[in-house]
Amino acid sequence: MGKTISEKILSEHAGRELKAGDISVVSIDVVFAQDGTGPLAVSQLKKMGFDRVADPYNSVFFIDHAAPSPRKELSDSHKVLRNFAAESGAVLSDINRGVCHQVVAEDYACPGDIVIGADSHTCTAGALGAFATGMGSTDIAVGFALSKTWMMVPHTIKVNFEGSIQKGVYAKDLILYLIYKITADGATYKALEFSGQVSSELEMEDRLTISNMAVEAGAKAGIFATDEKTENYLKKQGRPSCFKEIFPDSDAEYEQVINIDCTLIEPMISRPHTVDNATGISGIEKVKIDQVLIGTCTNGRISDLRVAASILKNRKVAGSVRLLVVPASSNVYMDAIREGLIEIFIESGATVVNPGCGPCVGVHQGALAQGDVCLSTQNRNFKGRMGNPEGFIYLSSPATAAWSAVKGYISDPREVLV
Ligand code: SF4
Numbered sequence: 001m002g003k004t005i006s007e008k009i010l011s012e013h014a015g016r017e018l019k020a021g022d023i024s025v026v027s028i029d030v031v032f033a034q035d036g037t038g039p040l041a042v043s044q045l046k047k048m049g050f051d052r053v054a055d056p057y058n059s060v061f062f063i064d065h066a067a068p069s070p071r072k073e074l075s076d077s078h079k080v081l082r083n084f085a086a087e088s089g090a091v092l093s094d095i096n097r098g099v100c101h102q103v104v105a106e107d108y109a110c111p112g113d114i115v116i117g118a119d120s121h122t123c124t125a126g127a128l129g130a131f132a133t134g135m136g137s138t139d140i141a142v143g144f145a146l147s148k149t150w151m152m153v154p155h156t157i158k159v160n161f162e163g164s165i166q167k168g169v170y171a172k173d174l175i176l177y178l179i180y181k182i183t184a185d186g187a188t189y190k191a192l193e194f195s196g197q198v199s200s201e202l203e204m205e206d207r208l209t210i211s212n213m214a215v216e217a218g219a220k221a222g223i224f225a226t227d228e229k230t231e232n233y234l235k236k237q238g239r240p241s242c243f244k245e246i247f248p249d250s251d252a253e254y255e256q257v258i259n260i261d262c263t264l265i266e267p268m269i270s271r272p273h274t275v276d277n278a279t280g281i282s283g284i285e286k287v288k289i290d291q292v293l294i295g296t297c298t299n300g301r302i303s304d305l306r307v308a309a310s311i312l313k314n315r316k317v318a319g320s321v322r323l324l325v326v327p328a329s330s331n332v333y334m335d336a337i338r339e340g341l342i343e344i345f346i347e348s349g350a351t352v353v354n355p356g357c358g359p360c361v362g363v364h365q366g367a368l369a370q371g372d373v374c375l376s377t378q379n380r381n382f383k384g385r386m387g388n389p390e391g392f393i394y395l396s397s398p399a400t401a402a403w404s405a406v407k408g409y410i411s412d413p414r415e416v417l418v
Contacts, residue, residue: 002249004156005223006191009131009246013114020155020255029113029130031143032060034100035067036361037118037136039077042084044141054147056089058108060100067095067356070364090144098329098355101125101297104132105208106331110234110242111226116143121297121379123214127207128233129226129246131191134215154189154220155255160196163263168414170307171206172299172377172397174198175213176268178260180278188218190255193248198262199224204233205303212298213379216275267413270395273383278395281412287394288320291374292405293386295326295353296360299377299398302335308402309341311416317349318408324366325350326358350405362387375404 003011004020011018013026031053033041038061045051053059061081069075078095085092093103100117101124109115111129115122118140125132135149143149161174179186192214194207202210207224214222224230225247234243266280294300294308305327317323325345327333333355336342345352353359359366360378367387368374374386374393381393396404399413406416 001253002251004191004252004254005129005193005225005246005248006131006154006156006221008248009112009114010151010153012112018153020153023150023152025148025150026114028116028143028147028149029110030058030104030108030115031117031140031147032062032100032104033118033137033140034062034065035074035078035081036065037140039080040137041118041141041144042080044138045144048141048145050145051087053088053090053144057091059090059144060093060108061085061090062093062100062103063095064093064099065357065361066363067354095356096330098327098332099297099300099357101212102300102328102332106237106329110239111230111244111246116140116149120215121212123219123222124208124212124297126211126214126221126223127204128230129224131221131223133221154191156191156193157187157256157258158193158195158254160257160259161194161198161262162196162259163198163261165198165262166266168267168399168412168417169265170397170399171202171209173265173268174260174262175210176270176275176278176395177265179213179217179276180268182217182258184216184274184276185218187214189220192217192219192222194222194224200227203303204229205301208301209298216379267397267400269400269410270381272381272392272394275379275381275395281400281410284410287373287410289375289404289409290321290372291366291368292321292323292401293326293359293366293374293376293378294398294401295324295328295358296378297328298379300326300328300332302332304377304398305332305336305341306339308398309344311399311402311413312348312350312406313344315348315406317405320408321405322366323348323350323405324353324359326353327355329355359386361385375401375410377401
């Protein structure tokens, strides 16, 4: 019997043949934690008696969730990571660099790797053909210490994105539609393997958006096979030698196959307070918004900012709306400056925030007020997510977010896209 992508990658890292359901120790290629989860990982490492990490070049501490620090307690946490990175030889990705998942895609993850991170959206790197998954700080501490972890090989659900994508519809809409269809626990501890004609046509940045949100359906991983687009992306990141072909066997066994006709998908909106509480935008009544966020590890890449800027150019954000734009990394920020996108945002009335998580997790840079309604390109709209349980978060693509910022209420980007 052939293997899925997950079975192949995990078998290679276990040094023996594995199939779905098997439990094994596997070697890992990249391990990371961020400023929310890293201090606990460091304390666990110290408790276990480790003052070094096993693979310094591929062990990374990111300071991205509260970057720069908004208060002294978080400054102290940042100091723990800075000091431990200096002592242990691990890499420190400090406040200037960007969101962990974007930087892992740019600088660290390779096709066929196992990537583990102390953050739920570690699955983002699955877009590059890596088996990437989030874990708790204690498991991550062991990963830092030994470059090994244990894993149960997940069963795989194959998702065929077929048909064609309509005007105004983006990767974010595809993944919101999938989560709406299978629900927030529809893929619990499964690997989602994205396939089909549309998947092969998606650009790498679109694939990163889709893999990023696999965990919102409960998935352990969300993986694409590699192709020329993967190869070109890695070349652009200056890592051409890291490319290799990753694909499932033709007789791989899937637990389920889901066929999605993308032709039928319209711009999608997730309503408060769960991601799967989604609808096509034609099912949304007039929802007035107070804040719009374009950015995060889901939709803060250059292609996202280009789409948003194409809509905001020569237009003004509605007077009642605060529009926040957050590039996902310093590389994205530099590209946006070179391309003149930042000027467009500022002229439209947007506030551009430094690369990082920004207000996504509610720590700083745009926490919601009581009753505020926010339309965001992030991946989660749970109660309290943006710093206030009395706020209301809707999710959409960057195009929908940008056009809605201009109109002042949730609006269909097909009205403006030619
Ligand atoms: Fe988490 Fe948001 Fe940061 Fe992504 S941008 S890592 S979802 S806090």
